[in-house]
Structure formats: C-alpha cells, structure tokens
Amino acid sequence: MGFHHLDQYAHSAGPLTRTPPAARVLATVLLAVGAALLPLGAWLQMVVLGGLVLALARIGHVPLATLLARSAPPLLLLALASAAVLVLAPGQVIARVGPLAVTDAGLERVGSALGRGTPAILAGVLLISTTRFPDLVEGLRELRLPLVVTAALGLAYRFLYLLADELTQLQRAAASRNARAGAVPRRRLLAGITASALVRSLARSERVHRAMLARGFTGELLSLHRQPLDREAWRNLGILGVLVALVVLSARVG
Amino acid sequence: MLLELRDVSFAYPGGLRVLHDVSFGLGPGERVALLGANGAGKSTLLLHTNGLLLPTGGSVHVDGTVLAEETLRAARARVGLVFQSADDQLFLPTVLEDVAFAPLNAGQERGAAEALARATLAELGIETHADRAAHHLSGGERRLAALATVLVSRPPLLVLDEPTGDLDARGRSRVVSLLRRRGEAILLATHDLHVAAALCPRCLVLDAGRLVYDGDTSTLLADASLLEELALTCPL
Numbered sequence: 001m002g003f004h005h006l007d008q009y010a011h012s013a014g015p016l017t018r019t020p021p022a023a024r025v026l027a028t029v030l031l032a033v034g035a036a037l038l039p040l041g042a043w044l045q046m047v048v049l050g051g052l053v054l055a056l057a058r059i060g061h062v063p064l065a066t067l068l069a070r071s072a073p074p075l076l077l078l079a080l081a082s083a084a085v086l087v088l089a090p091g092q093v094i095a096r097v098g099p100l101a102v103t104d105a106g107l108e109r110v111g112s113a114l115g116r117g118t119p120a121i122l123a124g125v126l127l128i129s130t131t132r133f134p135d136l137v138e139g140l141r142e143l144r145l146p147l148v149v150t151a152a153l154g155l156a157y158r159f160l161y162l163l164a165d166e167l168t169q170l171q172r173a174a175a176s177r178n179a180r181a182g183a184v185p186r187r188r189l190l191a192g193i194t195a196s197a198l199v200r201s202l203a204r205s206e207r208v209h210r211a212m213l214a215r216g217f218t219g220e221l222l223s224l225h226r227q228p229l230d231r232e233a234w235r236n237l238g239i240l241g242v243l244v245a246l247v248v249l250s251a252r253v254g
Numbered sequence: 255m256l257l258e259l260r261d262v263s264f265a266y267p268g269g270l271r272v273l274h275d276v277s278f279g280l281g282p283g284e285r286v287a288l289l290g291a292n293g294a295g296k297s298t299l300l301l302h303t304n305g306l307l308l309p310t311g312g313s314v315h316v317d318g319t320v321l322a323e324e325t326l327r328a329a330r331a332r333v334g335l336v337f338q339s340a341d342d343q344l345f346l347p348t349v350l351e352d353v354a355f356a357p358l359n360a361g362q363e364r365g366a367a368e369a370l371a372r373a374t375l376a377e378l379g380i381e382t383h384a385d386r387a388a389h390h391l392s393g394g395e396r397r398l399a400a401l402a403t404v405l406v407s408r409p410p411l412l413v414l415d416e417p418t419g420d421l422d423a424r425g426r427s428r429v430v431s432l433l434r435r436r437g438e439a440i441l442l443a444t445h446d447l448h449v450a451a452a453l454c455p456r457c458l459v460l461d462a463g464r465l466v467y468d469g470d471t472s473t474l475l476a477d478a479s480l481l482e483e484l485a486l487t488c489p490l
Contacts, residue, residue, distance in 0.1 A: 133347060154347060157347055161387075204341070207339070214337075216327065216331065224350065224351050224354045
C-alpha cells in the first residue's frame with residue numbers, strides 16, 4: 001500500500017512539535033475563534049492575526065511555501081463559496097460583470113470572509129503540519145472529547161488506507177479486464193466498485209473487532225502515550241490568548 | 255490439557271453447520287498443525303479456541319475451564335490468536351501502540367506496557383518500525399508486527415491462522431525459525447505442508463468440518479494415498 005500522500009505531517013524538531021498536542025489544538029482554536037470574532041473590514045487586525053500564524057510557523061520550522069501550498073485548496077474553496085456574496089449583498093454598485101452587479105458591501109463581505117478565513121485556515125494547516133495524526137487524536141482525548149469520537153477518529157485514520165487499498169485493488173481488477181471507456185460505463189463501474197469496497201470494509205470491520213476482542217478489548221481504547229498540558233504549555237497558551245484578545249479588542253473597540 | 259475441545263459442533267445463525275463433533279486436546283509446549291482444504295472449517299475452529307465463537311454443541315476448555323461468557327477474559331489472556339490477515343490485527347495508528355494494546359487492556363501501566371512492546375518488537379527484529387504506521391510496512395514486516403501483538407502477552411498457547419500465507423520463502427523461514435525457538439504451545443492452521451512439517455510433529459486434518467486425522471505429521475506426509483484421500487498435496 002502506498003497512500004502516503006494522505007499524511008500531511010512533515011516532521012521537524014521545532015519547538016511546536018515539542019508542545020503537547022492538546023496545546024496545539026487549543027492554540028488553533030484560539031486563532032480560529034479570534035479570526036471569526038473580527039468585525040467586517042478589520043483589515044489591519046486580519047493581517048496581524050495572519051502574521052501571528054506565520055510567525056508561529058517560523059518558530060515551528062514549517063516552510064512558508066509548504067504552508068501556503070497546503071492552504072491554497074481550502075482558501076480557493078472559501079473564495080468560491082463566498083463569491084456569490086459579491087453580487088448578492090445590497091449596496092453601491094462598483095463594477096458590472098455582464099448582467100451581475102458587484103457592490104461595495106459585497107466586496108467588503110467577501111474580503112472579510114477571506115481575511116478572517118485565511119488566519120484560521122493557516123492555523124489549521126500549521127496544526128496538521130506539525131502534528132502526527134495519532135498525536136492529534138491524543139490531543140483531542142486530552143481535551144476530554146468523548147471517547148467514542150477519538151476512538152472513531154483513530155480507527156478511521158488506519159482504515160482510510162485500507163479502504164483506499166481495497167478501492168485500488170478493485171480498480172486494477174476492473175482495468176485488467178479491459179473495463180470499458182466512456183463516461184456512462186465508467187460511472188457504473190465506479191458505483192459498483194464503491195459498493196464492493198463498502199461491503200468489503202464492513203466484513204473487515206467485523207474481523208478487526210474480533211481481533212480487538214481477542215486481545216482483551218472491553219470497549220475503552222486505551223492510549224500508550226499521554227502528553228498532558230504542562231505549566232509551560234499553559235503559559236504559552238495564555239500569551240497567545242492575550243495577543244489574540246488584544247487584536248480582537250483593538251478591532252472591536254477601535 | 256492447555257486446550258481441549260470436546261465434541262465441538264458449530265452452526266452459523268443461518269443454519270450452515272461448519273463443525274461436527276470435533277474433539278482433540280493440546281498440552282503445554284505442543285506444536286500442532288491444523289490442515290484441510292478451503293472451507294473445511296479451520297478458521298472457524300480457531301475462533302473457538304479464543305471464545306470469539308462459542309460452540310453450538312460440545313465444549314471448549316482452556317486450562318480445564320470451560321469457555322463461557324464469564325470466563326472469556328481469563329481465557330483470552332491464555333490463548334493468543336493471530337489472524338489470517340495482518341491488516342485485521344493491526345488497527346492502531348502505530349505498530350508500537352498495536353503491540354501495547356493487549357498489555358494495556360490487561361491493566362498494565364503505560365510505561366510497563368511500552369517497555370514490553372518495545373522488547374517484543376526487538377525480539378522479532380522489527381524494533382525500528384515501532385513508530386511507523388502499519389500501512390507503511392511491507393507484507394512480511396506487517397506479519398511479524400501482527401505476531402508481536404500477541405507474543406507481547408506471553409500466552410502459553412499461540413493460535414495462528416495461516417501465519418506464512420502471504421510471505422516469500424525468506425519471510426516464511428524467518429517465521430518458522432522464530433516459532434521453533436519459542437516454548438509456547440502452538441496450534442497452526444496452514445495450507446503449507448512444508449511449514450507444517452518443519453514446525454509441528456503432530457497434525458490434525460479437518461474435512462467438511464469433521465476431524466478425519468489426528469496423528470504424526472511425518473506419517474501423514476509419507477502416505478501419498480492418505481494425502482490424496484484428504485485432498486492434501488504432498489510437498490515436493
């Protein structure tokens with residue numbers, strides 16, 4: 001199996017990777033919430049929050065190019081999702097694209113959506129770039145997320161690869177028998193392959209459950225590694241919290 | 255007897271009867287191969303040794319205790335079951351966590367469980383893979399990691415379902431020599447008569463859910479007509 005591209009984590013020995021995963025998750029939430037609380041048109045504060053994330057990326061030895069490349073797809077999605085607001089928000093018309101009128105209010109809202117979304121997305125990408133998925137799950141567990149959620153996430157990570165492997169095998173089997181080209185046959189084939197993969201996955205999940213029971217599983221997925229939030233992590237989170245709060249307050253009060 | 259099956263029968267809920275009055279015993283340190291064609295009931299029988307399936311007739315005894323819902327936990331600590339597909343056995347994000355899974359469930363402290371897991375991986379020569387995900391390992395490495403998940407608990411009985419099924423010759427001989435060095439009793443289901451001959455002085459043959467042979471492996475392998483009768487192929 002070779003679906004390593006699903007792993008977005010790039011190991012670096014920076015200070016961020018030494019921070020407990022729970023602290024990294026909390027920091028990401030802080031930045032995202034801070035960005036969401038910024039009012040429309042708080043351009044300076046949006047830039048400051050973005051700069052804060054980039055500074056954290058630098059501390060974490062995550063190359064800027066990597067961060068931007070990984071952020072590009074969700075940013076593009078955000079831009080596409082909010083594009084309609086350009087012409088839907090009532091306001092003064094500043095440009096026309098065919099029959100559509102772009103308003104100043106629409107432009108401000110889309111700009112603000114992108115301005116607030118960018119630091120949040122960058123923070124999320126920074127989190128997954130500095131945190132292995134198992135550590136991320138452990139961090140969520142440390143933050144007292146329900147066991148059923150963290151257990152499902154942990155197992156999903158493992159089975160994503162098995163599902164991808166099952167799909168590849170089925171696709172190869174179809175290709176080796178000269179699966180017909182063309183849109184309709186391909187769609188039919190894809191539907192058949194997906195159904196088979198799901199059935200296989202169900203059978204596999206039953207076998208995995210047996211394997212878990214055979215090794216004494218009683219319903220609680222116990223973890224080997226615990227990295228609780230220590231005093232240093234709380235102090236760093238406090239500093240970050242104060243900085244984010246100052247940025248938000250300066251936008252709200254000013 | 256470490257493991258004893260007394261007139262075990264099993265039928266799936268749909269009514270399909272897979273095992274018919276199977277009886278045999280296995281003592282400490284004994285190595286026994288379980289042979290038979292596809293669909294003979296080998297895997298179903300192995301699932302009974304660990305209480306993953308409970309018989310619809312007869313009884314299974316581990317260390318003299320009959321397997322039932324209330325005795326399963328103790329029995330599973332005594333019988334280490336390695337499944338046919340290593341991918342079914344390895345379900346956690348890293349190999350180390352998978353190997354530590356059983357000790358943690360047995361109530362070991364995190365540090366002790368990790369030390370045990372690392373020692374077991376070192377014993378199998380795959381300690382460098384401890385922090386890797388199972389999907390990053392080769393088939394042979396995954397097989398050894400699956401074995402480690404059970405060996406870590408030091409069960410007195412190892413039950414192995416096709417442990418060499420997807421291995422090349424080198425991987426096969428590695429697993430065989432590893433198992434030969436160990437002192438646990440082994441019940442091993444296999445299609446590979448070379449492996450059965452190399453590892454197990456005694457063998458059982460299942461045919462359509464019935465135990466049709468229980469005796470010396472060498473005697474069975476020397477009798478071409480018996481092998482043919484039991485739908486087994488003599489090693490070249």
